[in-house]
Amino acid sequence: MTDLLYSDVEEDLRASVRALLVDRSPAPRVLARVESDETYDAKLWRTLAVELGTGGLAIPTEYGGAGASFREAAVVCEELGRAVAPVPYLGSAVVATATLLAAGGTALLAELASGTRTAALAVPFATGPGAPSTTVAVTGGRLTGAVRGVADALPADVLLVPAGGGLYEVEARDAVREPVTSLDQTRQLCDIRLADVPGREIATGDGAAAAVSAGLTAGTALLAAEQVGLAEWCLQSTVEYMRTRYQFARPVGSFQAVKHRLADVWVGLTQARAVARYAAACLATGDPDTPVAVALAKAHCGPVAVSAAEECVQLHGGIGFTWEHPAHLYLKRAKADAIALGTADQHRAALARLVDLPGPLVEGEAA
Amino acid sequence: MPEPLDAAAVQARVADFLAAHDPATTDRLEFLRARFDAGLAWVHYPPGHGGLGAPLALQAGVDRAFAAAGAPSNDPRRIGIGLGMAAPTILRHGTATQRERFLRPLWTGEEVWCQLFSEPGAGSDLAALATRAVREDAGWRVTGQKVWTSGAQLARWAILVTRTDPDVPKHAGMTYFVCDMTAPGVEVRPLRQLTGDAEFNEVFLTDVWIPDEHRLGDVGDGWRVAQTTLMNERVSIGGGPLPREGGLIGVLARTWRERPELRTPGLHDTLLRLWVAAEAARLTGERLRQQLTAGQPGPEGSAAKLVFATLNQQISGLELELLGDEGLRHDDWGMRRESIVDFAGRSPTYRYLRAKGNSIEGGTSEILRNIIAERVLGLPPEPRSDKDIPWKDLPR
Numbered sequence: 001m002t003d004l005l006y007s008d009v010e011e012d013l014r015a016s017v018r019a020l021l022v023d024r025s026p027a028p029r030v031l032a033r034v035e036s037d038e039t040y041d042a043k044l045w046r047t048l049a050v051e052l053g054t055g056g057l058a059i060p061t062e063y064g065g066a067g068a069s070f071r072e073a074a075v076v077c078e079e080l081g082r083a084v085a086p087v088p089y090l091g092s093a094v095v096a097t098a099t100l101l102a103a104g105g106t107a108l109l110a111e112l113a114s115g116t117r118t119a120a121l122a123v124p125f126a127t128g129p130g131a132p133s134t135t136v137a138v139t140g141g142r143l144t145g146a147v148r149g150v151a152d153a154l155p156a157d158v159l160l161v162p163a164g165g166g167l168y169e170v171e172a173r174d175a176v177r178e179p180v181t182s183l184d185q186t187r188q189l190c191d192i193r194l195a196d197v198p199g200r201e202i203a204t205g206d207g208a209a210a211a212v213s214a215g216l217t218a219g220t221a222l223l224a225a226e227q228v229g230l231a232e233w234c235l236q237s238t239v240e241y242m243r244t245r246y247q248f249a250r251p252v253g254s255f256q257a258v259k260h261r262l263a264d265v266w267v268g269l270t271q272a273r274a275v276a277r278y279a280a281a282c283l284a285t286g287d288p289d290t291p292v293a294v295a296l297a298k299a300h301c302g303p304v305a306v307s308a309a310e311e312c313v314q315l316h317g318g319i320g321f322t323w324e325h326p327a328h329l330y331l332k333r334a335k336a337d338a339i340a341l342g343t344a345d346q347h348r349a350a351l352a353r354l355v356d357l358p359g360p361l362v363e364g365e366a367a
Numbered sequence: 368m369p370e371p372l373d374a375a376a377v378q379a380r381v382a383d384f385l386a387a388h389d390p391a392t393t394d395r396l397e398f399l400r401a402r403f404d405a406g407l408a409w410v411h412y413p414p415g416h417g418g419l420g421a422p423l424a425l426q427a428g429v430d431r432a433f434a435a436a437g438a439p440s441n442d443p444r445r446i447g448i449g450l451g452m453a454a455p456t457i458l459r460h461g462t463a464t465q466r467e468r469f470l471r472p473l474w475t476g477e478e479v480w481c482q483l484f485s486e487p488g489a490g491s492d493l494a495a496l497a498t499r500a501v502r503e504d505a506g507w508r509v510t511g512q513k514v515w516t517s518g519a520q521l522a523r524w525a526i527l528v529t530r531t532d533p534d535v536p537k538h539a540g541m542t543y544f545v546c547d548m549t550a551p552g553v554e555v556r557p558l559r560q561l562t563g564d565a566e567f568n569e570v571f572l573t574d575v576w577i578p579d580e581h582r583l584g585d586v587g588d589g590w591r592v593a594q595t596t597l598m599n600e601r602v603s604i605g606g607g608p609l610p611r612e613g614g615l616i617g618v619l620a621r622t623w624r625e626r627p628e629l630r631t632p633g634l635h636d637t638l639l640r641l642w643v644a645a646e647a648a649r650l651t652g653e654r655l656r657q658q659l660t661a662g663q664p665g666p667e668g669s670a671a672k673l674v675f676a677t678l679n680q681q682i683s684g685l686e687l688e689l690l691g692d693e694g695l696r697h698d699d700w701g702m703r704r705e706s707i708v709d710f711a712g713r714s715p716t717y718r719y720l721r722a723k724g725n726s727i728e729g730g731t732s733e734i735l736r737n738i739i740a741e742r743v744l745g746l747p748p749e750p751r752s753d754k755d756i757p758w759k760d761l762p763r
């Protein structure tokens with residue numbers, strides 16, 4: 001059976017990422033940044049990607065990466081979720097990296113590994129399982145079209161654009177990137193417009209579709225890991241508050257109505273961790289069960305993170321409803337993550353196909 | 368300490384054992400006893416007590432290898448209370464003599480065990496129990512009433528918690544024993560449950576003599592010993608290793624696949640939600656087993672049991688709705704005296720009804736949530752009126 005625990009190496013990695021985030025990205029700083037001009041933290045991202053070397057965890061050593069896998073990268077995602085850190089790790093080190101690896105590796109991969117450049121796959125963040133529809137056309141090697149609601153593209157140097165049946169590398173400065181006022185303020189989306197922009201084709205036909213799908217699959221699996229970290233922060237901070245907040249001359253956490261709800265959050269989180277670990281492990285080894293594992297992870301972890309964040313707001317009372325308290329950053333990230341890369345419902349529909357549990361017969365269809 | 372054996376080393380021992388004991392020609396009991404003596408019964412138990420001191424996670428592979436070789440089984444479902452609750456308690460709190468005496472026939476199934484814990488006045492609040500044990504010469508005289516005792520009609524031995532000191536607060540005055548179910552003064556009466564069956568019983572104990580060497584743990588330490596039993600009970604109810612769709616969800620999924628005419632969009636949505644929940648629970652159990660190298664479950668095991676109960680109830684409820692007309696027919700209301708819960712072998716109505724017991728037996732779902740909140744999350748306990756009052760003065 002697949003190893004669902006964390007190795008010592010993974011725990012060390014977690015400790016160093018967490019220490020960095022505690023030091024450089026505490027909640028008040030994250031909150032201050034969401035209303036600044038630069039919603040992504042470029043300096044933090046550099047330290048994380050270059051100095052800690054997490055940018056190239058899943059990239060083989062032949063491209064200058066660490067030669068680890070998406071299992072280790074998933075641990076980084078857990079910590080980033082715990083801190084709602086505004087860095088493009090998921091978009092660049094996971095989605096774009098997995099896309100490029102599947103496309104056969106390019107010079108860009110080495111630049112991602114060294115942290116000198118950042119990339120993003122130009123598809124809507126709400127893209128569900130299955131092939132995304134292409135909204136960009138190619139004429140004579142030049143790209144024209146628009147893509148709505150792309151994550152982690154604002155701080156990117158390079159965009160990977162599915163267009164006209166192929167996959168292209170486009171210099172981000174050649175595109176118009178319109179920042180979106182986003183629900184998740186710690187991962188600001190943008191709308192991308194391409195007007196007769198040069199692109200370098202890195203995959204064609206089925207190869208391009210497979211590369212995009214690989215990117216989205218990795219992104220979905222590791223988004224589940226992010227949801228685990230996020231839910232854990234919500235539960236821990238709520239438990240902490242419930243232990244110390246007194247009403248009716250006793251800690252509020254001693255009331256059973258509160259306890260049972262938090263127990264349920266804990267149960268969901270414990271399951272989410274097992275499920276997310278399984279997805280990351282399958283991804284890392286190329287297990288044939290990966291599609292099931294990933295759909296399962298997203299179908300399960302999304303709702304867990306949302307309910308953890310919602311309970312966090314509710315059980316903090318008035319303070320939980322303030323701008324000042326970080327709970328809302330987690331609520332916004334949790335709800336956005338639940339939609340990003342496919343809702344639980346979309347992933348359940350994917351599972352229905354994958355594990356042969358088809359829906360009702362449509363009239364005229366054979367049994 | 369020597370390094371624990373790895374998977375390959377354990378499998379090599381299985382192969383050696385099978386080479387020396389042909390399952391086809393060896394007598395069933397002889398085979399099982401020899402398997403125990405070779406340390407291949409429960410590999411995480413210590414050598415000499417049916418194990419090899421190996422990681423618990425290796426057990427599934429050992430069981431698979433024996434099954435594949437056509438080896439006789441100890442029929443674990445028939446002896447679940449012994450395997451899941453009595454054995455870990457005896458291992459942890461028993462004397463060398465007690466381990467020696469009880470563990471082997473328990474594992475081979477020669478001796479069936481039951482659990483004399485609950486009483487009419489002490490269920491969730493087990494520590495309120497009133498069955499009295501009074502010291503007499505080299506042993507104890509026990510008198511009281513136990514209830515909901517599964518399998519007492521088949522049991523040779525029982526694990527029993529009693530009150531030995533009524534003058535101290537309830538948790539302090541309890542003592543744990545092994546009780547001979549054939550001893551004079553033990554009377555077992557069937558109790559019929561809502562399925563029509565009588566898996567469980569009332570057990571009346573009248574001046575039952577228990578020798579002191581059948582005491583498990585110190586006098587007054589019964590609550591702590593009982594905790595070992597309860598923690599293990601929850602893990603053993605919640606989850607052995609299963610393949611995907613190995614539980615009730617598999618029964619439902621099969622019906623779904625075979626009966627397309629029954630499907631509706633609403634049921635489909637619920638089915639998929641339950642499939643996800645069941646698979647998440649299965650992987651969580653797997654992860655918990657990987658964590659439990661030492662084999663002593665913590666309060667985390669309560670989650671497995673809580674989830675198992677909820678899932679069984681929801682899945683069996685959906686199955687009846689899916690079946691519609693057929694869901695209105697029950698197989699048999701006759702009073703059976705089996706102790707095996709045959710979820711897959713009986714009618715869907717049985718599954719629906721029997722699953723209701725899952726959130727009551729082995730600690731109710733409400734109590735399990737309390738345990739998670741207080742012992743895992745560290746939330747403060749409810750204010751309590753019973754902590755410092757002698758047991759005999761408690762309101763009841």
Ligand SMILES: Cc1cc2nc3c(=O)[nH]c(=O)nc-3n(C[C@H](O)[C@H](O)[C@H](O)COP(=O)(O)OP(=O)(O)OC[C@H]3O[C@@H](n4cnc5c(N)ncnc54)[C@H](O)[C@@H]3O)c2cc1C
Pocket residue numbers: 256481482483484485487489490491492514515516517518567724727728729730731732733734737
């Ligand atoms: C099928 C089956 C098999 C069983 N087998 C055995 C056996 O072999 N041996 C044995 O010893 N026992 C056995 N039991 C008994 C079982 O352990 C008890 O029924 C259980 O612990 C509940 O106790 P009770 O029935 O007295 O209910 P009570 O404790 O009276 O509970 C009544 C209701 O109140 C709730 N409640 C109680 N306290 C609290 C609280 N603090 N907070 C919130 N809610 C609370 C409960 O959750 C329950 O819903 C079995 C039970 C069943 C159903």
